[in-house]
Amino acid sequence: MARTATPKIPLFRNSPAFSRGRISHTGTEKAVEAYSGQFRKDMENFLNVRALEHVNGGMMIVLTLLPNGVLYSVTTLGMGYEIFGSYLSDMAKTGRVCAERVDAFNSPIYSALVGELKELIVANGYFQIVRIEKLDYPMVDEKNREPRLFARHFRAVTEGVVEDHCGKEIVEELFDHLTKKLEGNMFIFDEKYCQEAHYLVFLRRRVTG
Template sequence: MALENTSEVSEAHPMKGGDGPNSYAKNSILQRGSVDAAKELLNKAIAEKLDIEIFLPSRTFHIADLGCSTGPNTFLAVENILEALEFKYQSRGLHSQIPDFFVFFNDHTSNDFNMLFKSLPQNRRYYAAGVPGSFYGRVFPNASIHFIYSSTAIQWLSRVPKEVLDTNSPAWNKGRIHYSNSTDEVIRAHETQYSEDMESFLHARAQELVYGGLMLLTFPGRPSGTPHSDASPNVCIQLLGACLMDLVRKGVVSEEKVDSFNLPLYHMSPQELAAVIEQNGCFSIEMTTDLPLQSVDITLSLSQLVASHMRAGMEGIFKQQFGEEILDELFGLYRKKCEEQISTVKSEKPVNFLVVLRRKAD
């Protein structure tokens, strides 16, 4: 027996580990908004779409969070899932048959699992394991998971398309760090990479999820019909690219370093995702909707939030390419630009989506 793929098949872009002031753990309030907004829909999906009766022979219910990072949002999401599951068992009169829950926290091998494990809630009602590896390959045994959850993770491509960094290619993305405001060639290269990645993702999940199992995905995306360049998450990245070019003009960052760097982020539309799911054939789409941006009850301005959120998510990958010394200046500049252009950043169109898939029997 050989596993289909247990090695890392993709580049890792871990969120900033630890629990310092710029860490992901302390700066993921916008992602938390997404978890909160998803809660009601999660309850609905589990109440209406999950057939727990077929799982009763299993003594353990296996839940996976793909791209969990280091917390705390992943623990909140798991709590929500467990609450909905227990309510479902109880409402069906199956209280005595509530299984043990075993939760698998998955992320790249380079994720800070030590930090994740240290932050695990003390009085949790589930068993916990960390599972290292890219979700673009296999990470779990055949038919072993009952519920898959992934929040704000599948917008990361497995890699930057090679041609985008190739100075001899027509798809070379000179002077930009993202495809969304670039040439048709660059956009096409990313669309192709996205298709390949999502096919790999669905193929792996189709093997791991039991028949009847659900997969709930949330992701920042692009309303169907909106051009890449106008989608709000892309506008935020273009703004960061502009800040980086400012640093090039100031002589702080070399132009070559920018030319050899791209963010492997693709903001898909629900329609695009539906097409790949259709092609894969193993899943039915049970729910697809946009997520309201929760009003976040804190004193920070939206631009501050966007900036700190962006820094927590992007710091690692920028540090790797440009060095730690530019981070404060880059993200300081970014925050200023966000404040100036808040109306552009703050789109009226939905930017977060939720999709619920069900593993069909073959």
């Protein structure tokens, strides 16, 4: 009797970052841990390489977005990604884009807490934190809380990744509908959700022998 072949499961479904229907790290706890773990590895490598490039006492600035204690999932940016991902899922349901491609799409962005970044820099040891300066995020200004402007900024960051992963033919429709979806979810621009900030972390290369 012939045996029925077991359906092949796409490799991305075995990834700890896999979170069906979501494209960012706001999904399952497992996905959040996967993004966080990758960020720690990447940041360690980044600091090690920059340390080789800098002379003793050389300066560097690192940027991060989230204040301590703030969940990315309840920020304007985080919820914007959720809305963006939801429309990609809608396009998959109607056959406009391959569902497998949407499920495999993980946005390569992780917003670290300022305390998380500080901890990694201290543990690495190559750089001294000179000071941390907070600048208001543009969305804090009420005149910037406008769906079309937000969608344009969003497109500037994500268009290339979306085009490579899902195809150029969906780009115009996707970002046009993102604007419309944002117009229908204006609550994400409420002041209580505009919690992001620009934290400039000024570093100095430690003196070594």
